[in-house]
Amino acid sequence: MKKLLTGNEAVALGAYEAGVHFAAAYPGTPSTEILENIAKYEEIISEWSPNEKVAFEAALGASIAGARSLAAMKHVGLNVAADPLFTTGYTGVNGGMVLVVADDPGLHSSQNEQDNRYYAKHAKIAMLEPSNSQEAKDMVKIAFEISEKFDTLVMLRMTTRVCHSKSLVEPGERKELPLKPYVKDLTKYYVAPAVAKQLHVKVEERLKKLEDFSNETDLNYIEWNDRKIGVISSGVAYEYAREVFGQKASYLKLGFTHPLPGKKIREFAEKVEKLYVIEELEPYMEEYVRALGFDCTGKDKIPNIWELNPEIIASSLFEEETPTIQYDKSLVANRPPTLCAGCPHRGFFYGLSKRKNVMITGDIGCYTLGGADPLRAMDTTICMGASISVGHGAKKVFDRYKKDMRVVSVIGDSTFFHTGINSLLDVVYNKSNTITCILDNRVTGMTGHQDHPGTGYTLAGEETEMISIPDLVRALGIKHVRTVNPLKLDQLKEAFDWAFALDEASVIISKYPCVLKKWSKFDREEFEPLEGKCEVDVEKCIGCKMCVNTGCPALQFVKEDKKVKVDPVQCVGCELCMQVCPTEAIYKVGD
């Protein structure tokens, strides 16, 4: 019986059926659910890694040891894992190894919309691109066969709409495979310069074989219809193209997109009158088609920014607008994502927003919202881990040139484990007086509550060593460390006063569980839960908006009577509003 699965669920099922032994990832939208679903299969060793480089290398180690292995990450995660990626392009594998990468056209949840297909070309590895969930599952299995047959890493390139769209999938059985024998082979995995020099020769030979395969495989197929129009497409863009052209065009559908099938493209392009190349983001295929000497329509008309859909393709190619209902869209108020009611980050950013002459370098997570209205307590957010190192560089310059500026670097617990540790080492080693604030909400929040080295649990739910952040930062050489509860504004203020007065680098750990987290045994032992609800005494409320300016979604300023009201459904009783109210108009009930 066919099942309706997301692309991510289908990848997990494919990994299971392919007999995968080992899988690792760091969570990142839109790739997170791949490992969450793989972890449901006891046959597969499944791990959250501290970052994508570690996940990739762990999967490579498993492959060298003889296992079928998989690493999954979002597009920008591959930037972190790029170092082992390129060398694995040289070494090849022992057990099959598949790298699943999820791009995010449209930046639904990312800081850029890089097109990772160029990574496959750059690292000289094979690449597959599924268009829907069935293909995602099938291609994972084929990817392992290709990996083992050609001794290459295979990249499965997904996009948000493939990862998070559901379509029908026919499930199959798992094929249990023995590990391949482990053989020590210095000419393959010991990539010293002399070895690498010879490996590069092999890489080029392998690419030729892969190109022959690309021309032969059914993953790249032609569907002949009317030959007036020919469409070359891949990934979810193929589904959009089918929607736009239907039976009125012939298609060269590419599922194996590195190396591209030169012969097959030539055969197709020569037989159609007008050639279109339809792809999301960059002109990866179009550049190749043009290099083969064929004229085509592609990025001259179809945008290379943001995601596509059938309507965008049709309107950009044919320059005719789809009829829509006309109305005044300016009437609609924005509905931006906000920190939840009771979010511990709110107290932290409220406290921080009161400081003057401060540059706040932020990082990637829910707490990035601390930079948005109304708190606006963040100056930069670049990439995972950058808060601490960007802050370090800025502070060194401010100090050398006598600028009266303090720097506060803000990073989450999971992000600190990901890539913050090296940066904090830099702060100590190169002596910048920055204040690093680690917002420890006891979970990887934004991606939907995954465990990390500080939570005390593994992906499989087993108890493990809980890494102590204070001990870790002290081991890195930080002498001044304090832990505060960010929902207690006086504690927080005192900690800021203390840190701002120091003439050496310090760390403040702002520690309270994410309001949406299901508390673990360890959380229950350590923290007092929030209880009761806040209410407003309308007699005392002067309508000053101090409380609504914390950005709590449970508070509403009612314009008609110039008073604030509390939504009892959303309020969790964190008492932040009570602490900022100048007239003590907010009180607690039910605790």
Add this chain to the structure above:
Amino acid sequence: MTDTKSILLVGVGGQGTILAGNILSTALLEAGYDVKVSEIHGMSQRGGSVSTQIRYGKKVHSPVIGRGQADILIAFEAMEALRYLEFLKPEGKVVVNDYKIPSAPILMGKADYPENVIEILKEKASTSVIDAAKIAQELGNMKVMNVVLLGALAKAMDLTDIDWEGVIRNTVKKEFIDINIEAFKRGRDKLALAEA
């Protein structure tokens, strides 16, 4: 385009749009349609605007639609209907919950909730209004508001060969089966009255 129908389900993070989408897509699947569903996860969950696209027909290619391509727009929150109205075909139908959730700028007094949303919708498109919160309250559980709306949507879709009750029975937790089936029926019947 082909015989494929497109439903755009919109609301605010936390309103249960995902469960409603799951019931709907399962029901369509069991009725023998090819189905594709697209959702956006991630940052939009934090109180932001959310949307689910459901497409069904003999053979569905694209999981997503663009502007002017939805046959039915079902909005769990009134202002969200207005936000996504441009995705509706001019001859398409709107089913809107008469329910307001102020967004962050409105809560802070920096923006206003638009006036006369329902009137604007009615003027611009074939619109059915349902007070799903009231029905859910009468049933004693605000959480079934999403299934009330699903019932209304089912009526608007006008598909006769679907075993909605069976799907609800298999999708929701055992202790909530009865109340959800009742919620579905109330939503369906309410819309029938509204359309009559």
